[in-house]
Amino acid sequence: MLPTDWRRRFRGRWSRDRPLAPCTTWRIGGPAQLYFEPAGVLDLARTVRMLRRIGAPWRILGGGSNLLVSDGGVAGAVVSLARLRTIRRAGERVEADAGARLADVVRFCAGRGLGGLEPLAGIPGSVGGAVFGNAGSRHGAIGHRVRALDLLTPQGEVERRVPGEGFFGYRSSGVGDAVVLRVELDVAPAAVGDVCLRTREIVRERNRSQPGWVGNAGCVFRNPAEGSAGRLIDRAGCKGMRAGGVRVSRRHANFFQNEGDGTAEQVERLIDRVRDRVRRACGIELELEVRRWG
Ligand code: EPU
Numbered sequence: 001m002l003p004t005d006w007r008r009r010f011r012g013r014w015s016r017d018r019p020l021a022p023c024t025t026w027r028i029g030g031p032a033q034l035y036f037e038p039a040g041v042l043d044l045a046r047t048v049r050m051l052r053r054i055g056a057p058w059r060i061l062g063g064g065s066n067l068l069v070s071d072g073g074v075a076g077a078v079v080s081l082a083r084l085r086t087i088r089r090a091g092e093r094v095e096a097d098a099g100a101r102l103a104d105v106v107r108f109c110a111g112r113g114l115g116g117l118e119p120l121a122g123i124p125g126s127v128g129g130a131v132f133g134n135a136g137s138r139h140g141a142i143g144h145r146v147r148a149l150d151l152l153t154p155q156g157e158v159e160r161r162v163p164g165e166g167f168f169g170y171r172s173s174g175v176g177d178a179v180v181l182r183v184e185l186d187v188a189p190a191a192v193g194d195v196c197l198r199t200r201e202i203v204r205e206r207n208r209s210q211p212g213w214v215g216n217a218g219c220v221f222r223n224p225a226e227g228s229a230g231r232l233i234d235r236a237g238c239k240g241m242r243a244g245g246v247r248v249s250r251r252h253a254n255f256f257q258n259e260g261d262g263t264a265e266q267v268e269r270l271i272d273r274v275r276d277r278v279r280r281a282c283g284i285e286l287e288l289e290v291r292r293w294g
């Protein structure tokens with residue numbers, strides 16, 4: 001039973017046994033026992049504090065990319081950032097709530113002649129998720145642009161953090177157990193036409209070498225020191241390999257495509273088979289980039 005003081009103040013939506021598949025880019029996964037969609041940053045902070053108080057396990061759901069939810073779903077609570085989407089300009093900075101789509105932030109900047117975020121064009125997911133995993137491309141990662149972060153600490157306090165040297169690494173950040181609430185990004189004024197052109201070029205380049213983001217989770221494995229995991233998987237002859245309704249993309253081998261009726265169990269099976277082949281072919285142990293729930 002959820003506490004009445006929290007219920008009285010909560011302005012968002014919540015439900016039980018909410019299917020998570022529609023919330024992930026893989027379109028795979030069972031239900032969340034409890035699902036919350038807070039209406040704003042304060043609502044989110046209050047909800048997380050309440051969950052901590054009652055001792056319920058909880059997780060934050062951003063854009064649902066980079067995420068594998070098990071077929072049995074997840075015990076405890078899932079707190080979605082879907083309604084925390086405000087993006088605003090503040091001089092030569094852009095502030096975005098953690099649930100804002102990265103693509104919307106890139107578009108917001110391009111339309112106003114604010115340069116610097118073009119390397120992030122075409123990356124799915126939320127700003128909060130992007131910061132947590134330092135999302136990026138070979139043109140640059142989001143960490144390079146983060147001026148400040150508002151975090152909800154594991155103790156339930158809201159804290160402003162200015163990331164210093166070493167806060168961001170390859171697909172990693174020092175966010176840890178905290179929740180990203182809001183992000184302040186450095187941008188630089190430029191001609192609208194130039195920013196739009198560069199953004200389009202980067203999206204085009206991505207589309208040439210990768211499948212779209214529907215039905216997959218982006219790169220499944222992190223790149224090892226030896227280079228592109230996609231190239232290694234390709235060389236090991238895994239392109240087109242399948243487990244049920246899930247297939248290794250023929251365009252980029254580090255993408256696993258759900259062809260419609262794929263399951264998490266099939267993704268797991270494919271992960272094991274691909275890892276095994278790459279290990280045998282080149283002696284490299286691939287490490288997962290996608291996170292698993294449940
Ligand atoms: N390649 C192959 N076969 C493949 C895939 C790639 O031979 O199936 C070769 C390409 O031809 C190229 C090289 O491998 O010569 C590198 O490929 P790519 O430019 O696609 O880069 P990547 O290292 O495979 C990384 C990121 C991507 C990001 C791209 C582009 C990781 C794990 N992946 O991929 O990020 O979009 O660079 O900047 O860091 C993600 O993290 O989810 C992601 C998609």
